[in-house]
Amino acid sequence: MHFPRMPLGTRGGRGWRLSTCLVLALAAAGVALAAAPAHAQQSEADVLVAQAILAYDDRRYDEALASLREALAQDPGNLEGLYYTGLVLMAQQKPAAAIAPLETARAKAPDDLAVLYQLGVAYFAARQYDRAEDPLTRVFAAEPRTDGVGYYVGFIRYRNGNYQGALEALRAGASADAGIQQLTRFYAGLALAGLGRSAEAATEVEAAVKVLPASPLTGPAERFRDTVLAARERDRRFRAELRAGFTYDSNAPVQPEPSHDPDAEAARRHRRDTVGELFGLRLEYAWLRNGPWEATVSYSFFQTVYNDLPGFNVQDHLGSLAGVYRAAVGPMPYQLGLQYAYDYLTLDDDEFLQRHTATASALLVEDATHLSALQLRLQTKEFSNDSNVLPEEVRDAKNWMAGVLHVLRFAGDRHLVRLGYQFDVEDADGRNFKYQGHRLLAGAQYTLPWGRTRLRYDVDVHYRNYAHAHSILPRVNPATRERVDTEQAHVARVEQPLPAGFTLAVEYQGIVSRSNLPLFSFNRNIFSLIVSWQY
Numbered sequence: 157m158h159f160p161r162m163p164l165g166t167r168g169g170r171g172w173r174l175s176t177c178l179v180l181a182l183a184a185a186g187v188a189l190a191a192a193p194a195h196a197q198q199s200e201a202d203v204l205v206a207q208a209i210l211a212y213d214d215r216r217y218d219e220a221l222a223s224l225r226e227a228l229a230q231d232p233g234n235l236e237g238l239y240y241t242g243l244v245l246m247a248q249q250k251p252a253a254a255i256a257p258l259e260t261a262r263a264k265a266p267d268d269l270a271v272l273y274q275l276g277v278a279y280f281a282a283r284q285y286d287r288a289e290d291p292l293t294r295v296f297a298a299e300p301r302t303d304g305v306g307y308y309v310g311f312i313r314y315r316n317g318n319y320q321g322a323l324e325a326l327r328a329g330a331s332a333d334a335g336i337q338q339l340t341r342f343y344a345g346l347a348l349a350g351l352g353r354s355a356e357a358a359t360e361v362e363a364a365v366k367v368l369p370a371s372p373l374t375g376p377a378e379r380f381r382d383t384v385l386a387a388r389e390r391d392r393r394f395r396a397e398l399r400a401g402f403t404y405d406s407n408a409p410v411q412p413e414p415s416h417d418p419d420a421e422a423a424r425r426h427r428r429d430t431v432g433e434l435f436g437l438r439l440e441y442a443w444l445r446n447g448p449w450e451a452t453v454s455y456s457f458f459q460t461v462y463n464d465l466p467g468f469n470v471q472d473h474l475g476s477l478a479g480v481y482r483a484a485v486g487p488m489p490y491q492l493g494l495q496y497a498y499d500y501l502t503l504d505d506d507e508f509l510q511r512h513t514a515t516a517s518a519l520l521v522e523d524a525t526h527l528s529a530l531q532l533r534l535q536t537k538e539f540s541n542d543s544n545v546l547p548e549e550v551r552d553a554k555n556w557m558a559g560v561l562h563v564l565r566f567a568g569d570r571h572l573v574r575l576g577y578q579f580d581v582e583d584a585d586g587r588n589f590k591y592q593g594h595r596l597l598a599g600a601q602y603t604l605p606w607g608r609t610r611l612r613y614d615v616d617v618h619y620r621n622y623a624h625a626h627s628i629l630p631r632v633n634p635a636t637r638e639r640v641d642t643e644q645a646h647v648a649r650v651e652q653p654l655p656a657g658f659t660l661a662v663e664y665q666g667i668v669s670r671s672n673l674p675l676f677s678f679n680r681n682i683f684s685l686i687v688s689w690q691y
Contacts, residue, residue: 401686
């Protein structure tokens with residue numbers, strides 16, 4: 157980035173006007189000054205500084221720096237020499253080195269706006285934004301139209317989460333540099349988005365793209381614009397989705413694989429596979445939208461109808477209340493969320509399970525490629541008819557889970573790679589169901605260059621180590637073996653967006669579970685064809 161020099165004429169309280177004529181005159185008088193013993197080192201230092209200014213203007217930075225060092229060796233307190241030393245080092249892309257001479261200059265002239273400006277820019281370029289804030293804010297307060305100062309102050313305020321203050325600084329500032337003009341419009345768009353003004357944000361980012369269409373910022377700006385436009389589409393408070401489809405399930409009763417275990421073999425005596433239909437509905441209403449805050453209430457319904465095994469029909473009702481807060485840490489947006497959900501699940505129209513789930517999440521967008529998320533969850537499970545089973549077999553439980561996820565994003569989120577890990581503890585009432593689990597998550601999405609067709613594949617591997625020896629199994633020698641399960645879930649999906657909000661999807665879900673107790677080892681394959689419509 158180009159960091160402009162504040163014009164000497166704006167340096168308050170000094171009255172210094174080193175015009176070109178004066179510089180040339182001083183340079184021409186250099187020999188005489190050097191030869192005259194009546195002149196002190198101050199005059200010689202001034203000549204060296206004048207020569208350095210000429211070299212600086214001609215971009216002969218090494219020569220300028222050599223002259224300035226010689227001048228400061230003769231007169232360490234020469235304010236002009238300190239100031240231009242900072243300028244030359246900045247021009248050489250050495251902002252950290254420029255800070256020391258500029259800090260010395262500020263100590264000698266604490267109210268000099270040019271010194272404050274260049275010092276603030278040096279701290280800014282060195283990414284020491286907290287130290288850049290004071291000198292740049294003082295310049296902005298005195299001369300808000302100073303080249304680039306509005307952007308610098310606006311960026312720092314945006315980074316600190318002060319979106320309204322950032323917007324005021326960005327709009328009050330000015331710059332002759334096209335790069336800073338583009339950055340100013342871009343961060344004004346980010347600030348507007350942080351304030352919940354998505355329509356204005358999209359307009360501002362669109363203007364940023366037009367300033368320098370071929371700059372490195374254009375790609376991220378366009379993706380942000382598209383995201384904001386998509387957010388505008390989602391700004392309607394009510395959303396709905398309907399789903400319907402056909403399915404084939406190779407193992408709806410979740411029967412175990414063949415083995416020599418008598419209990420597992422006894423469970424395999426009935427039909428396993430079936431065809432059927434599935435139906436889904438989701439309704440969501442955003443009842444609160446206020447700047448970075450949003451709260452929603454939603455309801456979901458899901459139903460499977462197995463034509464050949466109706467005893468395994470599943471119906472689920474899920475209601476949830478969620479709230480999110482969106483802000484940014486510097487240039488990195490983040491989102492904090494809290495959700496409560498309750499679902500009621502039936503099996504063959506009889507109550508089977510009730511769950512209460514509380515989830516806290518944090519999401520950070522590091523840049524256009526990297527996104528990270530942290531999730532903490534507490535879920536309670538209440539199974540029906542547990543009074544008819546042994547105390548060791550009661551499945552009512554509290555499940556605690558902590559997980560992390562990292563997403564690599566490409567081509568404006570058209571292609572994704574996901575990697576994650578979760579640790580969970582099942583604190584069941586029955587000792588046979590208490591476990592500690594580790595889950596590995598991986599997945600990828602690829603969008604074809606034609607037709608917007610999306611290909612997606614996800615896999616998770618859940619390893620569960622049960623805390624106690626199973627009280628019933630194996631039947632020939634019970635209470636001698638702690639159950640250990642490894643369950644793999646594979647989901648492959650091809651999704652084709654259609655006109656008018658419709659989507660057609662073909663999905664395969666494969667579950668492979670292996671346990672040291674054969675009753676819990678099974679394979680299951682589910683194939684589905686689904687049509688959905690979104691509003």
